[in-house]
Amino acid sequence: MTETAEHPIGIYLRIWVLLFVLSTFSYLVDWFQLQGYLRWSLILLFMLLKAGYIIAIFMHVSWERLSLKLLLFGPPVAILVLIALMSIEGEYTFATRGDYFAH
Amino acid sequence: MTTKTNESATYTEPGMPGVVSDWAADKQAFDMPWGKLMMWIFLLSDTFIFSIFLTSYMNVRISATAAWPNPGEVFALEVAGVHLPLLLIAIMTFILITSSGTMAMAVNFAYRNDKGKAVLFIVLTALFGASFVGMQAFEWTKLIVEEGIRPWGNPMGAAQFGSAFFMITGFHGMHVSAGVIYLLWVARRVGSGYYDGKSLEIVEIAGLYWHFVDLVWVFIFAFFYLW
Numbered sequence: 662m663t664e665t666a667e668h669p670i671g672i673y674l675r676i677w678v679l680l681f682v683l684s685t686f687s688y689l690v691d692w693f694q695l696q697g698y699l700r701w702s703l704i705l706l707f708m709l710l711k712a713g714y715i716i717a718i719f720m721h722v723s724w725e726r727l728s729l730k731l732l733l734f735g736p737p738v739a740i741l742v743l744i745a746l747m748s749i750e751g752e753y754t755f756a757t758r759g760d761y762f763a764h
Numbered sequence: 765m766t767t768k769t770n771e772s773a774t775y776t777e778p779g780m781p782g783v784v785s786d787w788a789a790d791k792q793a794f795d796m797p798w799g800k801l802m803m804w805i806f807l808l809s810d811t812f813i814f815s816i817f818l819t820s821y822m823n824v825r826i827s828a829t830a831a832w833p834n835p836g837e838v839f840a841l842e843v844a845g846v847h848l849p850l851l852l853i854a855i856m857t858f859i860l861i862t863s864s865g866t867m868a869m870a871v872n873f874a875y876r877n878d879k880g881k882a883v884l885f886i887v888l889t890a891l892f893g894a895s896f897v898g899m900q901a902f903e904w905t906k907l908i909v910e911e912g913i914r915p916w917g918n919p920m921g922a923a924q925f926g927s928a929f930f931m932i933t934g935f936h937g938m939h940v941s942a943g944v945i946y947l948l949w950v951a952r953r954v955g956s957g958y959y960d961g962k963s964l965e966i967v968e969i970a971g972l973y974w975h976f977v978d979l980v981w982v983f984i985f986a987f988f989y990l991w
Contacts, residue, residue, distance in 0.1 A: 670872050677865035684861060688854050691836055691990055701991070708986035712979055719868050719975045721968075726776045728786040728794065733808060740815045747819050751826030758829050 676718045683711045803969045807976045810939075814980050817935060818987055821928040833920035835989045838911065839903070853989050856899050857981065863892035864978040867971045874967035879954055882967055886951040889974060893944040900937045904930070932988060936980055943977050946970060 687707040690700055717723040722730060776782035776795075787793050794801050825832055836849035843851065870885035907913040907929075911920070915927040950970045953959065959966060 668872070670869060673865065673868040673872065677861070677868070680861045680864075681858065684854075684857050687986065687990060688850065688857075691850055704986050704990050708982055711982045715864065715975055715979050715982065719864055719978075720972055726782060726786065726794075726796075727779060728776075728783045729796070729804065731783060733804065736808060737811060737815070740812065740819070743815070744819050744822065747823040748826060751823040754823075754827035755829065758827065762829070 672718065676714050680711055680714060683707050683714075687711075797963070797965050797969075799969050800965060800972070803972050807972060810976065810980075814932075814935070814983070817932050818983060821932060821988070824924045824928060825922070828922040828924050830922040832922045833918065833925050835991075838907070838913075838920065839989065850989060852899060852903060853985065856896055857985055859892050859896050859899075860978045860981050863889045863896070864975050866892065867974045871968045871971045874954070874964040877964070879964075882964065883951045883955045886947050886954070886967065886970070890944045890947040890951070893940050893947070893974075893977075897937055897940050897944070900933060900940075904933075929988065932984055936977070936984055939977050939980070943974055946973065 684707075687704065690703045690707070695703065722733065776786060786795070789795070839851075839853055840847055840849040841851045842848070866885045867889045870882050870889060873881040873885060907926075912918060913920075913926040913929070915930055917923040918926050947970055950966055954964065954967065
């Protein structure tokens with residue numbers, strides 16, 4: 662038995678336009694030279710929205726079974742842990758470089 | 765809680781009971797074409813690959829003592845005397861999003877059994893992908909030849925910039941190139957009638973790979989070019 666993606670083509674066109682709009686907003690963050698936390702939070706927001714729509718609609722995941730969703734979103738939690746550890750380590754390396762190599 | 769039988773093959777109970785019956789099924793877990801499941805598992809592994817590269821880029825950038833080059837400046841282009849930061853990158857982003865759009869349409873046409881339109885949109889997707897790679901190659905050439913960026917140093921700032929840039933965009937570009945070849949191969953097979961009488965799910969499977977490539981670019985664009 663195969664799963665068929667029988668959705669009206671309209672939904673793909675609407676998401677496509679939405680992705681263009683979100684990409685334009687992402688670009689505007691740089692165009693308007695926003696800085697600091699505002700810049701980073703907007704970059705992350707638009708990135709996550711775009712990624713979310715691509716995964717959910719284009720890759721069809723919204724309509725997939727829960728066991729597949731858990732398979733896809735479970736293991737990447739380990740990646741978040743890695744990111745946390747590596748950012749702590751990076752800050753430490755930066756600090757020790759300042760302590761030992763600065764003139 | 766019921767164990768699955770062939771008759772209820774495509775139905776799953778909502779929520780955790782459905783997850784339990786999927787995994788407890790006696791014939792196969794995940795009632796899904798094996799090709800599609802394997803593509804998902806491959807994409808899961810590829811997610812880890814790109815995450816490692818982006819995480820190490822983060823680590824190296826945090827710990828670099830020299831200032832990180834401003835990507836807006838490094839990747840700016842001057843068109844008719846107007847200085848436009850990230851112009852080529854914006855165009856590349858739009859091209860890849862468009863290619864995801866054409867791919868979604870190809871999958872839709874494939875499931876309607878419209879072979880002709882499916883092949884057309886697969887080839888269109890491949891052409892967009894090829895143009896993306898061409899633009900990336902142009903970018904690399906400009907950075908290597910004109911700006912003097914090397915994996916071990918550059919005149920603009922932190923020496924690690926080049927290594928992170930070439931590694932991340934190189935792996936991504938390689939995935940796009942492989943995707944273009946894969947798509948053209950699938951288009952040829954669909955067009956030649958190889959899948960006649962069988963399901964055209966291969967188009968959806970190839971589509972998953974292609975959307976993944978676009979997805980990775982969304983992250984690279986945000987973390988490397990904009991941040």
